[in-house]
Amino acid sequence: MKVLKIKKADFINWYFFSGSDQEQEDTQLDLGNTIAEQLMDGDVTISPQEFLDQCEDTVIPLGIIQGMEDEDPYTEIGDACDEGLIDEDFVIKLI
Helix, strand or coil: CEEEEECHHHHHHHHHHCCCHHHHHHHHHHHHHHHHHHHHHCCCCCCHHHHHHHCCHHHCEHHHECCCCCCCCCCEHHHHHHCCCCCCCEEEEEC
């Protein structure tokens, strides 16, 4: 099993600031709603891992994975699996 390492800051930057303006706005609105709900319950705990767990990992770009920064920034993990660059048996670890 291959471990793909991604810096937390790089993942969060990609998660919130990639895609169309509307997608970014929707993602940030969802975060705001989650925080508001948790505040009402009296406990706010949000981590980058929670976002990764909600994310379709095959759409993460290779350019934010350690050791693959020089790859085409538009190539996603799913494409790399299809091309045989990454084995489909992988896990992502945020560092």
